Amino acid sequence: MTPLLFYAFAALSIISALLIITHRHPVYSALFLILTFFALAVLYVLLNAQFIAAVHVVVYAGAIMVLFLFVIMLLNLRRETLAVQPNWVWKGVGGALAVLLLIEVGYVLNVARLPGGIGPYSPEVLAQKGNTELIGELLFTRYVFPFEVASVVLLVAIVGAIVLSKRKLS
Amino acid sequence: MISYQHYLVLSAILFAIGVIGVLTRRNAIIIFMSIEVMLNAVNLTFVALSNHLHSLDGQIFVFFVMTVAAAEVAVGLALIVVIFRLRETVNVDEINLMKW
Numbered sequence: 001m002t003p004l005l006f007y008a009f010a011a012l013s014i015i016s017a018l019l020i021i022t023h024r025h026p027v028y029s030a031l032f033l034i035l036t037f038f039a040l041a042v043l044y045v046l047l048n049a050q051f052i053a054a055v056h057v058v059v060y061a062g063a064i065m066v067l068f069l070f071v072i073m074l075l076n077l078r079r080e081t082l083a084v085q086p087n088w089v090w091k092g093v094g095g096a097l098a099v100l101l102l103i104e105v106g107y108v109l110n111v112a113r114l115p116g117g118i119g120p121y122s123p124e125v126l127a128q129k130g131n132t133e134l135i136g137e138l139l140f141t142r143y144v145f146p147f148e149v150a151s152v153v154l155l156v157a158i159v160g161a162i163v164l165s166k167r168k169l170s
Numbered sequence: 171m172i173s174y175q176h177y178l179v180l181s182a183i184l185f186a187i188g189v190i191g192v193l194t195r196r197n198a199i200i201i202f203m204s205i206e207v208m209l210n211a212v213n214l215t216f217v218a219l220s221n222h223l224h225s226l227d228g229q230i231f232v233f234f235v236m237t238v239a240a241a242e243v244a245v246g247l248a249l250i251v252v253i254f255r256l257r258e259t260v261n262v263d264e265i266n267l268m269k270w
Binding site for chain 2: 029033036046047048052074093097114118134
């Protein structure tokens, strides 16, 4: 059952990711991005990361995509997206570079061996105590300083977004 | 049986798709979405290895990557809105004042 789910949702994520970068209209790209996010959330559940899957759906499919769709609607891009001429030379160069990157990563995956030992959080431990509770414990003990810094990062982003998009008072 | 290498290959493919998007598309919003796809590919690597190594550190890191991605999208889209207001375009070929 698990291999079937993996292959189905891996294929779904790849196809929708390809549609993001090939579709002409940005709104459809945004909708296919949502589809990619949901496929990835299923893969996270298959990897015993239920908390990350839930947060992924809430943050990406909920918050970030709404932001994208709002900006697309604000900008009214239809006239412009249709006027853009494709540049086949640069498309070829970009595609070749990406294929080169894929070959490199595949080579590294074949050669590399993972150093280090196995940690204490086996799937049995996760199932017994709960993924969310264990992540919460780590987040508020060993990783409490990065956690607080993350809140500062979000605050700076809020202030920055407001300052940037505010019209000048005249 | 699905091993962690399957997930790493999938994440490499997704990352390459994101790179193609950044390199070939000229619409700033699509480039942003491609960056999101790349960030998600890296997140998938983190979660797959975290599951394989029985460690939760990868998942904590994914949590922080999501935080930074949310901040980046908020600021980046604000920048795109300002650029569109000034230049009436989001085509990155026409926004080349700082290129050379």
